[in-house]
Amino acid sequence: xxxxxxxxxxxxxxxxxxxxxxxxxxxxxxxxxxxxxxxxxxxxxxxxxxxxxxxxxxxxxxxxxxxxxxxxxxxxxxxxxxxxxxxxxxxxxxxxxxxxxxxxxxxxxxxxxxxxxxxxxxxxxxxxxxxxxxxxx
Amino acid sequence: xxxxxxxxxxxxxxxxxxxxxxxxxxxxxxxxxxxxxxxxxxxxxxxxxxxxxxxxxxxxxxxxxxxxxxxxxxxxxxxxxxxxxxxxxxxxxxxxxxxxxxxxxxxxxxxxxxxxxxxxxxxxxxxxxxxxxxxxxxxxxxxxxxxxxxxxxxxxxxxxxxxxxxxxxxxxxxxxxxxxxxxxxxxxxxxxxxxxxxxxxxxxxxxxxxxxxxxxxxxxxxxxxxxxxxxxxxxxxxxxxxxxxxxxxxxxxxxxxxxxxxxxxxxxxxxxxxxxxxxxxxxxxxxxxxxxxxxxxxxxxxxxxxxxxxxxxxxxxxxxxxxxxxxxxxxxxxxxxxxxxxxxxxxxxxxxxxxxxxxxxxxxxxxxxxxxxxxxxxxxxxxxxxxxxxxxxxxxxxxxxxxxxxxxxxxxxxxxxxxxxxxxxxxxxxxxxxxxxxxxxxxxxxxxxxxxxxxxxxxxxxxxxxxxxxxxxxxxxxxxxxxxxxxxxxxxxxxxxxxxxxxxxxxxxxxxxxxxxxxxxxxxxxxxxx
Ligand SMILES: Cc1cc2nc3c(=O)[nH]c(=O)nc-3n(C[C@H](O)[C@H](O)[C@H](O)COP(=O)(O)OP(=O)(O)OC[C@H]3O[C@@H](n4cnc5c(N)ncnc54)[C@H](O)[C@@H]3O)c2cc1C
Numbered sequence: 001x002x003x004x005x006x007x008x009x010x011x012x013x014x015x016x017x018x019x020x021x022x023x024x025x026x027x028x029x030x031x032x033x034x035x036x037x038x039x040x041x042x043x044x045x046x047x048x049x050x051x052x053x054x055x056x057x058x059x060x061x062x063x064x065x066x067x068x069x070x071x072x073x074x075x076x077x078x079x080x081x082x083x084x085x086x087x088x089x090x091x092x093x094x095x096x097x098x099x100x101x102x103x104x105x106x107x108x109x110x111x112x113x114x115x116x117x118x119x120x121x122x123x124x125x126x127x128x129x130x131x132x133x134x135x136x137x
Numbered sequence: 138x139x140x141x142x143x144x145x146x147x148x149x150x151x152x153x154x155x156x157x158x159x160x161x162x163x164x165x166x167x168x169x170x171x172x173x174x175x176x177x178x179x180x181x182x183x184x185x186x187x188x189x190x191x192x193x194x195x196x197x198x199x200x201x202x203x204x205x206x207x208x209x210x211x212x213x214x215x216x217x218x219x220x221x222x223x224x225x226x227x228x229x230x231x232x233x234x235x236x237x238x239x240x241x242x243x244x245x246x247x248x249x250x251x252x253x254x255x256x257x258x259x260x261x262x263x264x265x266x267x268x269x270x271x272x273x274x275x276x277x278x279x280x281x282x283x284x285x286x287x288x289x290x291x292x293x294x295x296x297x298x299x300x301x302x303x304x305x306x307x308x309x310x311x312x313x314x315x316x317x318x319x320x321x322x323x324x325x326x327x328x329x330x331x332x333x334x335x336x337x338x339x340x341x342x343x344x345x346x347x348x349x350x351x352x353x354x355x356x357x358x359x360x361x362x363x364x365x366x367x368x369x370x371x372x373x374x375x376x377x378x379x380x381x382x383x384x385x386x387x388x389x390x391x392x393x394x395x396x397x398x399x400x401x402x403x404x405x406x407x408x409x410x411x412x413x414x415x416x417x418x419x420x421x422x423x424x425x426x427x428x429x430x431x432x433x434x435x436x437x438x439x440x441x442x443x444x445x446x447x448x449x450x451x452x453x454x455x456x457x458x459x460x461x462x463x464x465x466x467x468x469x470x471x472x473x474x475x476x477x478x479x480x481x482x483x484x485x486x487x488x489x490x491x492x493x494x495x496x497x498x499x500x501x502x503x504x505x506x507x508x509x510x511x512x513x514x515x516x517x518x519x520x521x522x523x524x525x526x527x528x529x530x531x532x533x534x535x536x537x538x539x540x541x542x543x544x545x546x547x548x549x550x551x552x553x554x555x556x557x558x559x560x561x562x563x564x565x566x567x568x569x570x571x572x573x574x575x576x577x578x579x580x581x582x583x584x585x586x587x588x589x590x591x592x593x594x595x596x597x598x599x600x601x602x603x604x605x606x607x608x609x610x611x612x613x614x615x616x617x618x619x620x621x622x623x624x625x626x627x628x629x630x631x632x633x634x635x636x637x638x639x640x641x642x643x644x645x646x647x648x649x650x651x652x653x654x655x656x657x658x659x660x661x662x663x664x665x666x667x
Contacts, residue, residue, distance in 0.1 A: 099581060106578035111571075116587040118574030 043076065043086050044133055046098050047126040056114050057131035060124045063114075069132035072125045079105075082122055098122065139216075139314045139321045141185070142346040147322060149353060153179040154666055156342055156356040158327045158371075161218020162648050163634040163655045164362035165305050165313065166263055170659030172318035176666065179354050180321040181344050183363075184215030186310065188486045191347055195326065195545050196367070202536065202555035206396065206600035212364055216323065217306030219364065220648070221485065222602070225302025226428065226527075227264060227649040228271055228295070229257045231445060233435035234529075234643030240442050243393070243532035246640040247612040247621045253653050256660075260652035264300040265308075267425025271296045279422045280429075282414035285582060290434055292576045295447050297646075299419060299426035325352060328547050330359070330375040330383060330631070338629035345547055358662050362634035362655070365394075365604025366552060369538045369637060372608065372618075372625075374549045384608065384618045384625040391538040393609050395642045396556055397527030397601030398563075401451060402588025403570045405522045411582050416450040417519060430526075431573055432644075441572065444529035444565045445644045448573060452519030459516055463504040467497020471504070523588075524570060527601040529644045530562045538607050556600065563593035603647045605636040623658050634658055 047053055064071070076082045081101035085094045105111060105120030112124050140147055155171055157164045160182040168178045184192040196209040213221045230250065237245030258269040270276070273284055273294040284294040313321050325344035328351075333340040339359045345351040361368050369391040373382040384390055407413055415429050430449040438445060454460050470493035477484035484490055494501050530536075536557035540550040567589035574585030589597065611617020614626035623638050625631045634655050636647040 103579050103581045106575045109575075111575045111578065113571060113587060116590075118571050118578065118585045118587060120578055 043082065043094060043098065044126060044130040046095055047123070047130045049130070052115075052117075053127050054131060056117060056119070056124065057127035059114050060112075060128040061131060064128065069129060069134060072129035072132065075125045076122065076129060079122060098126070138317070138319070139186075139310070139323065142322050142324045142344065142350045142352060143185075143348055145350050147325075147350065147352045150341075150355065151179050151320060151322070151352055152355045153177040153320065154356060155179070155358045155360060155662055156181065156354045157360045157362055157634075158342065158344075159183075159218065159362035159364065159367075159635075160216050160305070160313075160321065161362065161364060161635070162220050162263075162305055163218075163651050164360075165217070165309050166260070166652050166655040167360060167362060167634055167659050168319050168321070169309065169312065169316070170656050171663060172316050174659070174663040176318065176663055178319045179356060180313070180319055181325040181327060181342070181354065182216050182321065182323050183326040184213070185323050186216050186306065188213065188215050188221075188489075191546075192324070195547065195549075197545070198366075198552040198554060199541055199543075200556075201553045203558040203595060203598070205596070205598060206554065206556050206602075208366055208552060208554050211600070211602040212366075212604075215306070216310055216321075217304055219602075220303060220305040223300075223302050223648060225264070225300030226297050226646045227266055227300055228297045228447070228645040229253070229653070230643040230645050230650055231435065233438055234445055234641050234645075238439060240439070241531050243534070243616065244641050246610055247617075248610075253650070253657065256653035256657040257649065259656050260649055261298075263303070263652050263656075264649060265303045266298045266300055266649070267423065271298070273429070276422055276427060280415055281420050282412050284415060284429075285411070285413070285431070285577075285580070287431075287576050287580050287582075291437055292431055292433055292573055294415070295430050295432040297428040297430065297447070299428060300648075322352065324350075326547055327361070327363070327371060328549065329377065330371070332378045332383075332628070336378055339631045347546060357666055358630045358632065360632045360634050360658065360662075365607055365636045366538050366554060368633055368635055369394075369607035370540070370549070370552050373538075373540050383631065384627055386627055387615050389534075389609070389616075389618050391607050392534045392536075393532050393606040394536045394538050394554065394556060394604070395530045395532065395606040395639070397603045397642065397644065397646070398530060398558060398566070398598040399525075399527050399601045400566065400589075400597050400599070401523050401525040402597055403524040404453070404586040404588065405450065405524065405574070405577065405583060406520070406585075407522070407577075407583035408581070409518075413450060413452075413519070413522070417452040417522065433569060433572060437572065441568065442565070443569050443572075444531060444562060446526050446528050446566060446569050447644050448524040448526045448570070450522035451525045453521045453523060454517055455520050456514070456517045458507050458510045458514055459519075460507075463500040463507070465497065465500060466493050467501045468504045470494050471501045524573075526566075527603070527644055527646060528562070528566045528569075528598075529642055530559070531565075532606070532609075532641060533557050533559065536606075558595045558598045560593055563589055563595070563598065564591060567591060567593065601646070603636065603642070605639040605642045605647060608633045608637040609640045610638045611640060622661050623654065632658060632662070 081097040085097035102120040110121040154176040156179045168180045192214045198208040232250040235246040324346040329343040342354045376382045430447045470490035474484045608618040
């Protein structure tokens with residue numbers, strides 16, 4: 001095993017400091033770069049997670065085959081209020097926007113019957129997207 | 138007066154202005170109204186003052202179509218008729234029920250709701266109901282809770298009134314007995330309707346008791362008011378002069394049998410903040426007992442090709458104490474017995490009811506236990522609601538009453554009842570539910586899970602015991618048995634009373650309309666009698 005020299009020690013510290021600075025700077029800079037993913041996934045968290053909603057999700061996915069996660073996510077982003085919800089940080093605003101979008105879907109005749117449930121298209125897409133949500137390691 | 142054919146005291150021939158056959162709500166109302174107008178009425182009733190096995194057995198027949206129905210047990214052959222059985226839910230038919238619909242063959246009456254309104258108003262007191270108001274706005278100021286905030290041009294809150302229920306025997310038997318203008322004969326079964334020599338009008342009716350005593354009745358006008366199945370059976374059996382049966386020149390008598398499909402299914406889950414008190418039980422406002430339900434607006438019914446329907450919200454509880462699934466025949470018999478004993482009376486048909494209770498002791502015990510517990514436990518919030526309805530069927534000529542070879546002790550052929558429940562009607566109801574579900578969603582009130590599958594399971598539909606349509610009213614003799622005055626198109630002085638004349642049945646329970654039509658017919662007869 002090699003000897004720990006003063007040079008090696010200083011080099012390591014400098015590397016850690018520089019790395020930290022780069023990371024801190026990046027974190028700071030990234031605040032200003034719009035990224036929708038985390039908020040979009042929070043949108044999916046609005047959908048309850050229970051056997052009924054999972055089954056609905058499965059049936060929606062089966063019916064829409066071969067559509068994958070991106071298709072459902074795109075459909076959700078396409079509707080004005082869920083699109084807005086996907087970029088909103090505030091959880092209660094997000095919830096309200098999704099509920100309003102569901103109500104508008106019903107009023108405008110965008111409803112579906114899945115496993116007997118009379119649902120808005122938005123809900124159906126939410127359950128499907130939630131089921132297919134890619135795992136973020 | 139009330140006499141008894143069995144006594145042998147009846148004269149060989151009776152005469153009056155009008156002969157009314159059948160003393161259920163239709164016959165009694167008609168007789169009382171005619172008497173009020175000074176007309177002499179002969180009222181013939183097959184049964185006695187109370188339930189009797191041998192009279193009741195005259196109703197027996199065969200079920201050949203949808204099986205969730207019966208012909209005999211659901212009707213009563215005694216003074217007061219089936220009002221001894223009924224539960225008392227009342228509402229008028231809606232204007233949309235009377236209007237012909239291009240999308241639905243054979244739909245629509247030759248009269249409109251406005252023609253019946255004054256008679257509905259007069260029918261209310263006969264059934265111990267409140268004011269003739271079935272619009273929620275009228276009751277709103279005193280309602281125990283708000284109506285669901287739905288778009289009323291799509292789905293609105295409907296009102297049904299609850300009769301005590303009026304038992305015509307209890308309420309009107311003594312009035313009939315004391316009425317000098319009414320001559321009522323018990324155990325007098327109509328066995329023949331004899332036409333005059335020209336075959337154009339009824340000359341006399343023959344009635345016979347089971348012991349052979351008989352009587353002949355002559356009158357200016359004759360009215361058959363024997364119930365929705367029996368009215369057709371009588372016309373089909375009386376065929377000495379017209380081999381196809383009376384009024385049956387176009388083969389329509391007995392056809393278009395319709396019933397309400399009693400169905401309890403489809404779950405509604407409302408958001409926690411929603412106040413549904415208005416819908417989840419009966420309420421008394423002033424002296425009137427009311428039920429509130431949800432109906433689809435008439436324009437939507439027509440535009441979407443639906444049938445009419447009133448859906449009532451039956452609460453479902455996590456805590457079983459508040460659930461009502463123990464209510465079946467055993468429980469109904471038990472509550473009737475308790476009510477009768479509480480009034481110091483021995484219940485009618487005691488033996489039958491007692492056995493119903495014994496057969497169903499488990500449920501009766503559950504019911505009794507829950508009723509006690511409900512007095513001490515605070516009522517929990519329902520977790521969901523089921524939709525219960527007496528759903529309309531569209532007119533169907535293949536749904537029908539026909540005669541079979543078997544005869545009753547009086548020589549009348551018995552009936553086969555071929556009640557048709559169709560995929561189409563069940564799917565219409567599914568679409569009705571779905572539309573309500575969409576409106577609940579649009580208003581942000583909750584969600585629905587449909588209980589009617591596609592293709593539908595016919596077994597979910599039970600008879601509402603509302604026998605209708607078998608001598609339907611139509612302006613065209615080729616399309617109906619009676620005209621707008623409930624008179625047989627082809628017999629000058631023979632009229633039908635009761636739900637057999639309903640052209641379309643809507644979703645309202647029939648007895649209020651039966652009573653209103655009886656009053657209307659009485660006015661017409663009194664006015665047109667020489
Ligand atoms: C369990 C049950 C619950 C119901 N609940 C409701 C409800 O909530 N609301 C509602 O509106 N309706 C209800 N109904 C229906 C209601 O009972 C009928 O609509 C009503 O009784 C019909 O009246 P009617 O006078 O036309 O016929 P009926 O009441 O059936 O009377 C017919 C009469 O004719 C007599 N008769 C029959 N044949 C002959 C003959 N050959 N000669 C002489 N007399 C004869 C019979 O003995 C009987 O007295 C219910 C029915 C049942 C069975």
